[in-house]
Amino acid sequence: MPELPEVETIKRDLEKAVLDKKIVEVRIYNPMVIRQINPEKFRKELAGVKIKNVRRKAKVLVIGLSSGKFLVIHLKMTGQLVYPGDAKNSRVSFLLSDGKTLDFNDQRLFGELRILDDWRSLKFIQRLGPEPFDLSQDDFKEMLSRKKTKIKSLLMDQTFISGIGNLYAAESLFGARIHPERVASSLSDKEKEALLGAIKNVLSSAITYGGSSVDNYVRLSGKPGDYVRHHKVYGREGKLCLVCSGPIKKMMLGGRGTYFCPRCQK
DNA sequence: AATGGGACCTGCGCGC
């Protein structure tokens, strides 16, 4: 479940590890993850080019290449980038000029690898709403005031605000003491302020700890991120709320498991 | 128009 903090962590890890290295060869073990162009073309496009820069847009990784093109990676739910890779579970393996491999692993094959001339032209990217760190309190208040959806679903809507998924939506709502099922437009100005503040706090703290390793996410090194032990609600069903000592509950909301504290979140 | 639910996949853990 890589969300903004996990993708940001991998982006920073990549910058330290693979910048200016050349892709010597690409091995494709499952072509399903290659989108838009055929696997043979994908291999040819990458052979011999250097990795020039890495950026992140919401949950998407964009790797700038010396050819002027971009390797655009969406990890979706179980995607991993591992370097040096062991090629054990890899779907696509990039052999680099240092003799090591950068592996793309993805248990569920939802991940997406693309080569694009212009990454900004990707439809998904164009439809993305603003990232939380680019929003002012006034922007956020105005955005919420028009929406009749449940607040948690809205936070996960990438066209509304980008980078937040199921885990950080839950943690942010707990931080702001807001119940996940509240109608967005019903939040008071004070609650909206608390929510944007909580989102920024939770995301930046998660980045500091290298993201949350639940299920599949690992850092580039293959090691887990450490934010899980700072979770207040996610994955803590039945455990005690760290604020009020009441039990954390789990409910289904929009088909997603939703953790919250019924006593703290109103 | 906005919203909700199913589909896309695989592997794990659970109950019988």
Added chain:
DNA sequence: TGCGCGCAGGTCCCAT
């Protein structure tokens, strides 16, 4: 023991 089922949750697509 083994099998089938539900669940994990990012995004797209379709129906309402």
